[in-house]
Amino acid sequence: xxxxxxxxxxxxxxxxxxxxxxxxxxxxxxxxxxxxxxxxxxxxxxxxxxxxxxxxxxxxxxxxxxxxxxxxxxxxxxxxxxxxxxxxxxxxxxxxxxxxxxxxxxxxxxxxxxxxxxxxxxxxxxxxxxxxxxxxxxxxxxxxxxxxxxxxxxxxxxxxxxxxxxxxxxxxxxxxxxxxxxxxxxxxxxxxxxxxxxxxxxxxxxxxxxxxxxxxxxxxxxxxxxxxxxxxxxxxxxxxxxxxxxxxxxxxxxxxxxxxxxxxxxxxxxxxxxxxxxxxxxxxxxxx
Amino acid sequence: xxxxxxxxxxxxxxxxxxxxxxxxxxxxxxxxxxxxxxxxxxxxxxxxxxxxxxxxxxxxxxxxxxxxxxxxxxxxxxxxxxxxxxxxxxxxxxxxxxxxxxxxxxxxxxxxxxxxxxxxxxxxxxxxxxxxxxxxxxxxxxxxxxxxxxxxxxxxxxxxxxxxxxxxxxxxxxxxxxxxxxxxxxxxxxxxxxxxxxxxxxxxxxxxxxxxxxxxxxxxxxxxxxxxxxxxxxxxxxxxxxxxxxxxxxxxxxxxxxxxxxxxxxxxxxxxxxxxxxxxxxxxxxxxxxxxxxxxxxxxxxxxxxxxxxxxxxxxxxxxxxxxxxxxxxxxxxxxxxxxxxxxxxxxxxxxxxxxxxxxxxxxxxxx
Numbered sequence: 001x002x003x004x005x006x007x008x009x010x011x012x013x014x015x016x017x018x019x020x021x022x023x024x025x026x027x028x029x030x031x032x033x034x035x036x037x038x039x040x041x042x043x044x045x046x047x048x049x050x051x052x053x054x055x056x057x058x059x060x061x062x063x064x065x066x067x068x069x070x071x072x073x074x075x076x077x078x079x080x081x082x083x084x085x086x087x088x089x090x091x092x093x094x095x096x097x098x099x100x101x102x103x104x105x106x107x108x109x110x111x112x113x114x115x116x117x118x119x120x121x122x123x124x125x126x127x128x129x130x131x132x133x134x135x136x137x138x139x140x141x142x143x144x145x146x147x148x149x150x151x152x153x154x155x156x157x158x159x160x161x162x163x164x165x166x167x168x169x170x171x172x173x174x175x176x177x178x179x180x181x182x183x184x185x186x187x188x189x190x191x192x193x194x195x196x197x198x199x200x201x202x203x204x205x206x207x208x209x210x211x212x213x214x215x216x217x218x219x220x221x222x223x224x225x226x227x228x229x230x231x232x233x234x235x236x237x238x239x240x241x242x243x244x245x246x247x248x249x250x251x252x253x254x255x256x257x258x259x260x261x262x263x264x265x266x267x268x269x270x271x272x273x274x275x276x277x278x279x280x281x282x283x284x285x286x287x288x
Numbered sequence: 289x290x291x292x293x294x295x296x297x298x299x300x301x302x303x304x305x306x307x308x309x310x311x312x313x314x315x316x317x318x319x320x321x322x323x324x325x326x327x328x329x330x331x332x333x334x335x336x337x338x339x340x341x342x343x344x345x346x347x348x349x350x351x352x353x354x355x356x357x358x359x360x361x362x363x364x365x366x367x368x369x370x371x372x373x374x375x376x377x378x379x380x381x382x383x384x385x386x387x388x389x390x391x392x393x394x395x396x397x398x399x400x401x402x403x404x405x406x407x408x409x410x411x412x413x414x415x416x417x418x419x420x421x422x423x424x425x426x427x428x429x430x431x432x433x434x435x436x437x438x439x440x441x442x443x444x445x446x447x448x449x450x451x452x453x454x455x456x457x458x459x460x461x462x463x464x465x466x467x468x469x470x471x472x473x474x475x476x477x478x479x480x481x482x483x484x485x486x487x488x489x490x491x492x493x494x495x496x497x498x499x500x501x502x503x504x505x506x507x508x509x510x511x512x513x514x515x516x517x518x519x520x521x522x523x524x525x526x527x528x529x530x531x532x533x534x535x536x537x538x539x540x541x542x543x544x545x546x547x548x549x550x551x552x553x554x555x556x557x558x559x560x561x562x563x564x565x566x567x568x569x570x571x572x573x574x575x576x577x578x579x580x581x582x583x584x585x586x587x588x589x590x591x592x593x594x595x596x597x598x599x600x601x602x603x604x605x606x607x608x609x610x611x612x613x614x615x616x617x618x619x620x621x622x623x624x625x626x627x628x629x630x631x632x633x634x635x636x637x638x639x640x641x642x643x644x645x646x647x648x649x650x651x652x653x654x655x656x
Contacts, residue, residue, distance in 0.1 A: 003383040010380055103463050104491065112465045116403055116424045204379055206403040208465070211375050247380065250369065260333030260341065260370035
């Protein structure tokens with residue numbers, strides 16, 4: 001049971017990250033690879049706040065929101081000048097910079113040694129020390145994120161974002177300041193990732209920079225491609241598949257000598273098959 | 289419609305998989321059979337770190353090939369799980385091993401991964417051994433750590449440099465937890481008024497291959513010694529380019545030349561080591577597996593030896609008693625990395641010695 005609870009928590013965490021990324025990539029059509037950076041900043045804000053500053057979990061979440069918000073606002077302004085492949089390259093650069101800072105700013109982040117002893121949050125004086133209680137918090141956060149995504153999706157703001165995705169020049173010709181819209185959604189997405197980062201740090205109790213590398217951003221990208229772009233359901237389904245599939249493959253009784261390698265091949269093969277059958281992802285509303 | 293069919297198929301596959309796992313046929317166990325001790329080993333078996341996983345798997349197979357028949361207490365079963373070097377996966381994998389496979393012992397590799405599993409092991413009263421360098425991993429009764437004796441190694445290096453009247457050193461260090469731990473200890477020692485001082489610290493990334501610019505900078509700084517804290521494959525590239533650059537500043541390290549593939553590149557150089565597998569272990573490993581091993585395979589052998597010593601000695605599967613037995617009786621045991629000590633915190637490490645490369649071979653200084 002504990003195993004399934006842990007998987008469910010992991011699924012919630014990646015589900016929320018996918019929702020936040022889908023706001024930028026799916027809804028607005030911006031190829032952002034910076035998500036792992038904001039996820040990491042949120043996690044480190046929580047870890048440093050709780051272990052070094054003695055702050056409570058929710059205060060550290062606010063701290064993460066503040067740091068991510070300011071950084072995303074500045075970076076978003078720069079990124080809003082780019083489109084397509086250029087956007088991907090610049091955002092990947094941000095991810096690499098943040099990873100390097102986490103790795104090298106030893107006085108603050110403890111460098112490659114990471115930070116131990118991050119405790120679980122307390123809600124109204126009740127410590128969520130059991131994984132089941134923590135899962136409930138995560139589920140509540142996923143549901144909130146899901147509705148928040150749909151709220152944006154159905155709003156005039158969301159419609160403008162989709163218009164930017166379809167044709168930015170045309171949208172601009174209609175009088176919309178597209179750079180402004182791109183910056184705002186980038187900040188919202190970064191703040192959401194930061195909150196998830198704090199939840200991850202608190203769940204896993206130990207973080208180090210290796211979790212927040214560019215490849216994590218690419219993994220999140222895969223989740224939303226498999227699940228479907230511009231779809232909240234797709235984000236959730238993608239996270240469910242990419243988190244549970246490697247775990248299911250542990251149980252299929254492959255030959256002991258080559259089990260790990262075969263699992264990777266089957267995993268890759270299934271992803272290819274899914275993309276061939278459903279190129280726009282399971283619930284995707286458009287293809288990249 | 290198509291979406292629903294695909295989703296239904298995936299969910300059905302999930303349910304069938306879960307049902308199969310729950311109702312799968314299990315072998316009958318005879319009444320007089322020895323109790324089974326399950327050892328869950330979490331290693332990178334695929335991807336970047338697969339080289340370590342492969343060596344570990346070969347080592348575990350080698351260790352238990354004859355041991356189970358000889359055991360007077362238990363039958364040992366090893367379950368390997370692949371973590372793909374992703375710390376976020378480790379908690380779920382450890383929970384799978386603890387709750388579904390019901391393992392008695394967990395083994396993890398590297399501090400980042402040990403740190404995630406350590407609280408889970410303590411909570412579930414499962415013995416946990418980690419090949420790590422951060423002492424926090426060993427906190428609690430059920431957690432043990434097999435490590436390099438970092439503090440002892442650094443002290444040995446510091447004393448030796450002082451004896452050789454070395455006044456300042458430049459450090460070349462890879463950004464990883466083990467080398468960083470070494471540097472932290474050395475910086476503390478270097479704060480003393482007299483003695484060796486650290487000049488410049490040159491940080492490099494794990495995949496760095498070109499050190500020519502860095503060597504140029506070091507030449508300009510002109511320290512008395514270069515302390516190199518790199519692991520494979522970077523160490524080979526560094527030593528090759530160091531030889532090409534014809535810099536006259538000598539190089540030393542901690543465990544460094546053990547990782548060097550072509551040891552002639554460090555001919556005549558000394559370094560400190562408490563970690564390397566003994567020549568006997570290396571010979572046995574090569575004879576039985578037909579391949580070279582990694583350093584950590586020696587540690588895994590040590591861990592499996594500690595586990596089996598605990599169970600065989602305590603003659604019970606009670607993990608409390610096994611943990612106590614290991615703490616009290618594993619001191620001075622002869623292992624794959626030589627004699628080791630166990631401190632009350634559950635940290636198992638070896639005695640640091642000075643080694644030197646002679647004719648492309650590692651030798652203990654004074655015995656060459």
